[in-house]
Amino acid sequence: MSILIYIHGFNSSPLSEKANSLKTWLQRQHSEVNMLIPQLPCYPAEAIEFLNNLVTAHAGEPIGLLGSSLGGYFAIWLSQKFNLPAVIVNPAVRPFDLFQQYLGEQVNPYTKERYILQPHHLNELQKIQIKALAAPDLIWLLQQTGDEILDYRQAVTYLMECKQTIESGGNHAFVGFDYYFPQIMRFLALAKTK
Numbered sequence: 001m002s003i004l005i006y007i008h009g010f011n012s013s014p015l016s017e018k019a020n021s022l023k024t025w026l027q028r029q030h031s032e033v034n035m036l037i038p039q040l041p042c043y044p045a046e047a048i049e050f051l052n053n054l055v056t057a058h059a060g061e062p063i064g065l066l067g068s069s070l071g072g073y074f075a076i077w078l079s080q081k082f083n084l085p086a087v088i089v090n091p092a093v094r095p096f097d098l099f100q101q102y103l104g105e106q107v108n109p110y111t112k113e114r115y116i117l118q119p120h121h122l123n124e125l126q127k128i129q130i131k132a133l134a135a136p137d138l139i140w141l142l143q144q145t146g147d148e149i150l151d152y153r154q155a156v157t158y159l160m161e162c163k164q165t166i167e168s169g170g171n172h173a174f175v176g177f178d179y180y181f182p183q184i185m186r187f188l189a190l191a192k193t194k
Contacts, residue, residue, distance in 0.1 A: 002062040002190040004035045005054065007078075009069030010092070010102075013110035014039055018068055018089070018177050025181050030191040040071075042108065042115040044124035047074065055082050064188030069149070069172065070095050077128045079138050085188045089142045089174050092150055093158045096126040136161035140187050142180060144170025163187075 004026070006019045014020075014037040023035050038054060040047040051074055055063060065086035067075025072091025079086035092098055099122055107114050133139070139162040145152050149172040156166060169175070185191040 001032060001034050002064070003058050004033050004064050004066060004188065004190055005051075006035060006037045007051065007065065007067040007071030007074050008037070008040060009071050010095070010099075011106060011108045011110075012069070012071075013108065015110050016068070018174065021178055022066070022181060022184075025178065026185075026191075029181075030185060032192060033185070033190050039111065040074075042106070042113060044121050048077075048124070048128060051078060052081075055084070062190055064190045066184065066188075067091065068174070072155075073125070074128075076133075076139060077130060080130050080134055083135060083138065085138050085140075087140045087142060087184050087187060088155075088159075089177070090144060090147050090150060090152070090172055091141070091155050093155050094129075096122040096129070098150070099125070133159075133161060137163075139163070140184075141165065142174065142177075143167070144172075144174055146170040146175075147172045 008016045019037045026033050026035050041050055055078055063084050065075040065078055065084055068089040070092045072088035073095050075086040075088050078084060103117050105116050141155060141159045141162055141164045143152050143155055144167045146169040
C-alpha cells in the first residue's frame, strides 16, 4: 500500500478541511492509498523529529508528501532529505521570519493546546532551511496570489526551479483545492491509474 502523508500548517490539525476533503475523495477513488494526517507537536524541533520518524517508519513503501503553509516548509525538507515527491500548497518558505509576530502564548484552535512560542523555536525552523534544492523536480508548488497570510512571491521565487501552478486570487486556504486531486495523485505517483 502506498502512503500519502499530509502535513498540516501552523496551529492546524488533522481536522483541516483540505486534508479531509482529499481523504474522502481518496477513499472513493483510490482505496489503495493510505493517507496519514498526523497531529504535529506544537514546537518545531519536536514536529521535525516526529515527521522524520514517521517517514523512516514507512521506509520501503511508496511515500508522497502533501504540505500546506508551515507543513509545506516541512514537506520541502523531507522531500529533499528522503528523495520523495511533494506537493506544497501556499507554503511558508521563511517561517522563521514570519513567526516573529507570533512569539508568545499560542492556542491551537482545533486542539485547544496552549503553548509559548519563543525565539529559540525560530532557530529550530531555520536549522532545516534548504538554501538550494538538490532535487527541485520532486516538488510541485500550488500557489494562489490572494494568500492573505503569506507573500506568495517568496514561494514562487524560492521554488523557481520546481513545477509551479500559480493562480490569481484565492486565499491562504487555497480555493478550489479539490480540482487538483487527480493531478496531485499522478504527480506523487501513488495511485493506480484508472
